[in-house]
Amino acid sequence: MIGRLSFIVFLSIFNPAYASHYQYTVKFVDSLASAEITVCLDGEQDDYLEIDRFVAYKTLIEKPKIKETDTDIEIEGRFWNIKGLNKNACVEYEVSLVENLLKRSTKKRGLSTSKENQKILHIEENNWLWLPEKYDSLDTIDIELILSKNYQVSTPWQQLDFNKHLYRLGHEPQDWGFHIVIGDIDVAQIEIGNDRRINIATINASGTTKSTTQFINQWLRNIANSVKNYLGQYPLKQMQVVVYPQDGVKRSPVPWGEISRGNGLGILFVIRPDHAIEDFYDDWTASHEFAHSLLPKLRYRDIWLSEGLASYLQYVLMAQNNQLTKEQSWKRIYKGFQKGIKGTQSVGREKLLDVSDNRKRGARSGRTMRIYWSGAAYFLKADIRLRKESKGIVGLNDVLLKLSNCCLKGSKVWSGGALASKLDELSNTTVFSILYKNMAYSSEFPKFNKEFESLGFDISESSIMLGKYSETTLSNSIMTARNHSQ
Ligand SMILES: [Zn+2]
Known part of the structure; x- marks a missing residue:
C-alpha cells in the first residue's frame, strides 16, 4: 500500500502536464474608451499569447512590453512570442475599446436616448484580451477589472470574489459566443437555492414602462427557480443573464432569446417592456432558453437533441410552475x-x-419544426420509459441532475451518440442509446399516440385532435415538480 501511495506522489510531482496560472488586470479609463492590461505569468507558461482576430492589432494603443525591463515583445501576426520569459514576468499593453462602446440610437443594441453621458461597453468578439495559446483544463486564467465605482459588470465568467470584479475564465472556447457588458447598466445578483446564483444585467433600464426592471428580474428569478425545482438544484453555480429592452409592443414580449457558451454560460433576452408583466409569464421563450442550460454543447448534426430538450421542457417547466395547466x-x-x-x-x-x-442549404421552416419537435419526442419517450422501467422512481429530471453534476463544463463538443451513452450510464439503462439509434437515422417523424394515451388522453384513429383528458399517475409525475420552493 505504501509503495503504491509513493508511486502516485511520484507521478503527480513529475507529471508533464503542468498547470499554468495567468493573472490579468484590466484598468479602464473613466470614459471606458481604453484600458491598460497587465498579464502576469505564474510558473510554466505557453510560448505564445494569441487572439483569434488578426485585425485586433488595430486596437493596440501601446504595444506589448515586458514590465520589468520595458522591452518589446515580438509580435507575429495574431501571436505574441513570450518564449523564454522569466517565470514571474508581466506583460503590459494598452487597447482602445472605442469600437465596443454602444452608440446612441433607437436601433437594435443601441443606447437609449433617455440618459445623457451614458457609457456602456458591449464586447461580443475578443479584440482586447491576448490569451494563452493553450488553455488546458488544469490551467487557470483570472481577470480583475478595475473601473469607476459607478459602473457595473456582466460577464459569463465565474466571479471569485463578490466584493470586487475578480473572475475566472471557463474553459469553453470563445467562438461559442459571449457577451461582456460593462458600464452604466443595472446588475442584480439573485440566489437560486443554496450557493447558486444568476446575475441579471439590464441594458438601458427604464422605470417608465409597464414592466420595470424590478418586475422583469422577478420574472427571470421565477423561471430560474422553476428549473431549480425541476432538477432539485440549479444546474450551474453562476450564470449570466443579459436583458435588452426594446421599445414597442410586438406580438411577443420576448421576441429574441439566445444562449452563448464561450468561457461560461450566458443567456441574452431581447424584451418588450411595454408588455404587461403577465404577458411574460405566458410566454415560453425564457423557459426554453433556461432549459438549454441542462445539456452540454452538442455537435451541429445533433442540435435536434438540444432544441428538443428545450422544446419539451419549456412546457413541462411552465406546467410545474403553474404558468399553464397540465392539460x-x-x-x-x-x-x-x-x-x-x-x-x-x-x-x-x-x-x-x-x-x-440541409437546413443551412435549403428550406428552413419545415426543417426547423422537424428538428425541434423530433428532439422533443425523443425526450418525452425517454422520460416515459425511465418512469415505467423504474416503476415511477426515476424520471428524466433525475438523470439530468446527474448530468449537470458531471458534464456541463469544459471544451468538449458532444456527439449525440456520446450524450446518449452518458445518459444511459447515469440512468443505468439503455433507454437513451436505443432511442437515439431508432430516431437519428430515421426519415420519419416518430409515432407518439401511445404515449399520449398513457398520459390520459383519448385519441381516435381518424382524428389528429386530442380527445378527453383524465389525469394519470404518469402525467402527474412528469408535470409536478418534486422539489417545491422558491
Ligand atoms: Zn433553442
Whole structure:
C-alpha cells in the first residue's frame, strides 16, 4: 500500500502536464474608451499569447512590453512570442475599446436616448484580451477589472470574489459566443437555492414602462427557480443573464432569446417592456432558453437533441410552475408534434441527422419544426420509459441532475451518440442509446399516440385532435415538480 501511495506522489510531482496560472488586470479609463492590461505569468507558461482576430492589432494603443525591463515583445501576426520569459514576468499593453462602446440610437443594441453621458461597453468578439495559446483544463486564467465605482459588470465568467470584479475564465472556447457588458447598466445578483446564483444585467433600464426592471428580474428569478425545482438544484453555480429592452409592443414580449457558451454560460433576452408583466409569464421563450442550460454543447448534426430538450421542457417547466395547466401543456406539446409531422412531410426523405445541415442549404421552416419537435419526442419517450422501467422512481429530471453534476463544463463538443451513452450510464439503462439509434437515422417523424394515451388522453384513429383528458399517475409525475420552493 505504501509503495503504491509513493508511486502516485511520484507521478503527480513529475507529471508533464503542468498547470499554468495567468493573472490579468484590466484598468479602464473613466470614459471606458481604453484600458491598460497587465498579464502576469505564474510558473510554466505557453510560448505564445494569441487572439483569434488578426485585425485586433488595430486596437493596440501601446504595444506589448515586458514590465520589468520595458522591452518589446515580438509580435507575429495574431501571436505574441513570450518564449523564454522569466517565470514571474508581466506583460503590459494598452487597447482602445472605442469600437465596443454602444452608440446612441433607437436601433437594435443601441443606447437609449433617455440618459445623457451614458457609457456602456458591449464586447461580443475578443479584440482586447491576448490569451494563452493553450488553455488546458488544469490551467487557470483570472481577470480583475478595475473601473469607476459607478459602473457595473456582466460577464459569463465565474466571479471569485463578490466584493470586487475578480473572475475566472471557463474553459469553453470563445467562438461559442459571449457577451461582456460593462458600464452604466443595472446588475442584480439573485440566489437560486443554496450557493447558486444568476446575475441579471439590464441594458438601458427604464422605470417608465409597464414592466420595470424590478418586475422583469422577478420574472427571470421565477423561471430560474422553476428549473431549480425541476432538477432539485440549479444546474450551474453562476450564470449570466443579459436583458435588452426594446421599445414597442410586438406580438411577443420576448421576441429574441439566445444562449452563448464561450468561457461560461450566458443567456441574452431581447424584451418588450411595454408588455404587461403577465404577458411574460405566458410566454415560453425564457423557459426554453433556461432549459438549454441542462445539456452540454452538442455537435451541429445533433442540435435536434438540444432544441428538443428545450422544446419539451419549456412546457413541462411552465406546467410545474403553474404558468399553464397540465392539460394545456400536453396539448401544446402535441401541437408541436403535429408541426413536426408537417415539417417532415414538407421536405423529401432525409434522416434526422442530416436535417440540420440541409437546413443551412435549403428550406428552413419545415426543417426547423422537424428538428425541434423530433428532439422533443425523443425526450418525452425517454422520460416515459425511465418512469415505467423504474416503476415511477426515476424520471428524466433525475438523470439530468446527474448530468449537470458531471458534464456541463469544459471544451468538449458532444456527439449525440456520446450524450446518449452518458445518459444511459447515469440512468443505468439503455433507454437513451436505443432511442437515439431508432430516431437519428430515421426519415420519419416518430409515432407518439401511445404515449399520449398513457398520459390520459383519448385519441381516435381518424382524428389528429386530442380527445378527453383524465389525469394519470404518469402525467402527474412528469408535470409536478418534486422539489417545491422558491
Ligand atoms: Zn433553442
